[in-house]
Amino acid sequence: MSARTFQSYLRNSAALFLLLLVTIPASGQFTSVKRRPDPGPMPKNIHGIVSDLRGKPVAGAHVFIRDLKTNVIRTLTTDTQGVFQQFALAPTVDYEVYAEFKGKTSEKRTVSSFLNRQDNVLNFQLDVAIIESGGIADTPAIEITTFDLVKLRATLDIPSGVPAPIPTVLLLHGFGEDRFVWDGLKKELLSHGWAVVALDLRGHGESKTKNGVPIQASAEWRTDQHEFPQDLDPVLDWIKAQRRLDNRKIVAIGYDVGANLVLVASGKFPEVRTVVAINPRLSESLALAGSAQEFTPHSALILASDDAEAAKVKALVKDPSKVQKVAVTGGTAAWVNTRTVTDSIFQWLQQTF
Numbered sequence: 001m002s003a004r005t006f007q008s009y010l011r012n013s014a015a016l017f018l019l020l021l022v023t024i025p026a027s028g029q030f031t032s033v034k035r036r037p038d039p040g041p042m043p044k045n046i047h048g049i050v051s052d053l054r055g056k057p058v059a060g061a062h063v064f065i066r067d068l069k070t071n072v073i074r075t076l077t078t079d080t081q082g083v084f085q086q087f088a089l090a091p092t093v094d095y096e097v098y099a100e101f102k103g104k105t106s107e108k109r110t111v112s113s114f115l116n117r118q119d120n121v122l123n124f125q126l127d128v129a130i131i132e133s134g135g136i137a138d139t140p141a142i143e144i145t146t147f148d149l150v151k152l153r154a155t156l157d158i159p160s161g162v163p164a165p166i167p168t169v170l171l172l173h174g175f176g177e178d179r180f181v182w183d184g185l186k187k188e189l190l191s192h193g194w195a196v197v198a199l200d201l202r203g204h205g206e207s208k209t210k211n212g213v214p215i216q217a218s219a220e221w222r223t224d225q226h227e228f229p230q231d232l233d234p235v236l237d238w239i240k241a242q243r244r245l246d247n248r249k250i251v252a253i254g255y256d257v258g259a260n261l262v263l264v265a266s267g268k269f270p271e272v273r274t275v276v277a278i279n280p281r282l283s284e285s286l287a288l289a290g291s292a293q294e295f296t297p298h299s300a301l302i303l304a305s306d307d308a309e310a311a312k313v314k315a316l317v318k319d320p321s322k323v324q325k326v327a328v329t330g331g332t333a334a335w336v337n338t339r340t341v342t343d344s345i346f347q348w349l350q351q352t353f
Contacts, residue, residue, distance in 0.1 A: 041091035041092060041113075041116050042091060042116070042118040043087070043088040043089060043090070043091055043118065044088075044089040044090070044091050044095070044111060044117070044118060044120060045085070045086070045087045045088070045089070045118060045119050045120060046065060046085070046086050046089065046095065046097060046111060046120045046122060047083070047084060047085035047086065047119075047120075047121060047122075048083075048084060048085075048121050048122040048123040048124065049078075049081070049082045049083055049084075049123050049124075050063065050078050050082045050084065050099045050101070050106075050123075050124045050125075050126060051082055051123070051124075051125055051126075052125065052126060052127070052128050053125055053126075053127055056082075057078070057080070057081050057082025057083075058078060058082050058099075058101050058126060058128060059078055059079060059080045059081070059082060060077060060078060060101065061077070061078045061082070061084075061099050061100065061101035061126065062075055062076070062077055062099070062100045062101065062158055063075070063076040063077075063078065063084040063097065063098070063099045063100075063124075064076075064097070064098055064099075064100065064244070065086055065089075065095055065096075065097050066095065066096040066097075067090075067093055067095060068093065068094040068095065068096055068110075069093045069094070070093075072163050072164065073163065073164035073243075073244055074086060074161065074162075074163050074164070075158050075159070075160065075161070075162055075163075075164060075166070075244060076160050076161055077158070077159075077160035077161075078099075084099075086161070091113065091116070091118075092113050093113055094110060094111065094112055094113050095110065095111040096108050096109070096110055097109050097110070097111060097122050098124070099124040099126060100126075101126050101128050102126075102128045104126045104127055104128050105126075106124040106125065106126055107124075109122055141153045141154065141155055141206060142154045142155065142156060142238070144234050144235055144238050145234065146202070146230050146231060146233075146234050147230060147233070147234070148210065148226075148230055149210055149211040150202045150207065150209070150210045150215070150230070150231070151207065151209045151210075152199060152200065152201075152202065152207045152231055152234065152235065153179075153199075153200045153205060153206035153207050154179065154197055154198060154199040154200065154235060154238075155179065155196075155197070155198050156195065156196070156197050156242070157186060157190055157195065157196045157198075158190075158195045158244065159190045159191070159192075159193050159194065159195065162193045162195075164243065164244040164245075164246075165243075165244065165245060165246035165247075165249075166193070166194070166195040166244060166245055166246055167193070167194055167195070167245075167246050167249035167250075167251070167353065168194065168195045168196070168197060168239055168245045168246065168249065168250050168251070169189050169194050169195070169196050169197070169250075169251045169252070169253060170197050170199065170235065170236070170239065170250060170251070170252045170253070170262075171185070171186070171196065171197065171198040171199065171253055171254070171258075172199060172201065172252065172253070172254035172255075172257075172258030172259075172261050172262060173198075173199075173200075173201065173204070173254075173255060173256075173257075173258050173332050174254075174255040174256030174257055174258055174259075174331055174332050175217065175219075175222060175256055175257045176204070176217070176331075177204065177205075177255075177331055177332055178200050178204050178205030178206075179198035179199055179200045179205055180198075180205075181255075181331060181332040181333045181336075182196075182198050182332065182333075182336065184333065184336055184337050185253075185336040185342060185345075186198060188342060188346075192346065192349075194251075194349075195244070195245055197235070197239055199231065199235055201217070201228055201231055201257070201258070201261075202215065202217065202221075202227065202228065202230075202231055203215050203216050203217025203218070203221065203227075204217055207231075222257055222260075222284050222287075222288075223283075223284055223287035223288065224287075224288075225287065225288055225289070225290045228257060228261055228288060229261065229264060229288050229289075231261075232261060232264070232265050232268070232269070236250070236265070236269055236271065236272070240271060247271055248271060248273075249273055249353065250269075250271050250272050250273060251272070251273060251274055251275065251276070251349065252265050252266070252272050252275045252276075253275065253276040253278070253345065254275070254276075254277060254278065254280075255278040255279060255331065255332040255335060255336075256278075256279055256280075256331070256332070257284070258278075258332075259277035259278050259279055259280035259285075260277075260280050260281060260284045260285040260288050261288065262275040262276070262277055262300075263275060263277050263280055263285045263295070263297045263300060263313070263317070264285060264288050264289045264295065264297075266297035266298055266299065266300055266317075267289070267294070267295060267296035267297045267298065268289075268294075268296075273299065273352065273353070274299040274300065274301070274320075274348070274349075274352040274353075275297065275299070275300045275301070276300070276301045276303065276345055276348060277300055277301070277302050277303070277313065278303045278304070278332070278335050278336075278341070279303070279304050279305060279306075279335070280302065280304070280309075280310075280313055281309060282309065282312045282313050282316070285313070292316075295316060296316075296318070297316070297317045297318070298317070298318040299317075299318070299319075299320050299321065299352060300313075300314075300317045300321050300322075301321070301322050301324070301344065301345070301348040302314055302317070302321070302322065302323045302324070303324050303326050303335070303341060303344060303345075304323070304324075304325060304326070305325065305326060305327055305328060307323075307325050310323045310325065311323065320351070320352060322348065324344055326338065326340055326341055326344075328341065
């Protein structure tokens with residue numbers, strides 16, 4: 001083969017190679033594979049059912065979800081089917097979950113951050129009795145013993161889905177009433193995220209034994225510092241001992257005798273941030289405190305039908321304080337079922353917290 005022929009062969013071969021290279025599909029050429037970025041762990045959902053030992057759903061049970069990193073506790077309440085659910089929890093945290101109803105507590109279970117599981121179903125069984133009609137018993141009563149051995153009864157209701165510690169309202173009824181007169185206001189407080197403790201004052205409702213002996217409230221107790229005021233210390237101590245409740249944010253709301261007592265509590269207990277006194281009487285408040293020097297309320301909303309009486313009380317209350325005249329006839333239930341009254345209460349709570 002001559003040199004010229006060989007050079008022509010090389011030229012033709014190179015042209016053929018370039019032609020083949022151009023005609024090869026792009027998918028056959030060298031390409032780099034792009035990987036999708038790792039989205040990381042998904043938010044966790046925790047849900048389930050609380051039932052009794054017979055498998056019947058427990059409505060109104062409290063389910064507690066504790067963040068083991070921060071110790072923040074979320075409180076849920078089961079619906080009529082016993083169902084609870086909490087969505088979009090942080091995925092990199094361990095959670096402790098348990099249920100409670102009528103003084104019975106379930107086992108504690110853990111949702112681990114090491115399990116990259118978005119949906120976590122936890123069912124609990126409690127050894128409680130469900131009413132055969134399909135309903136549940138009222139919120140179980142708490143028993144608190146005073147220093148002079150009176151057995152006080154109260155109830156604690158906790159709002160659903162509010163992280164602990166939860167601000168708390170203590171409700172004190174009027175003379176001759178019981179804790180159930182607050183039911184209307186209690187529902188509104190719960191819907192606004194407040195825990196609610198409603199107390200039967202001594203000699204009222206279910207608080208009618210002292211050292212095992214039956215007692216009945218007397219009109220003389222309205223001005224006796226050794227009777228109704230003795231109920232304040234133990235109930236506030238009980239509230240402060242509850243881990244789920246915020247012992248620095250306690251509100252006291254009272255009517256009649258209860259109003260006189262919340263004003264006394266406002267001056268005596270620093271953890272009582274503010275009070276709402278409905279139809280208080282200054283002379284009775286001073287008597288329950290022991291003297292004018294010991295009556296030192298701070299921060300109070302005074303709702304009253306008598307301008308003059310309300311003004312006398314306000315003169316002894318440190319700011320912030322406010323008086324509002326409201327014309328209502330009747331006891332506690334009549335007052336708290338009046339829209340003007342409830343609107344004023346929630347406006348006051350918003351201003352003072």
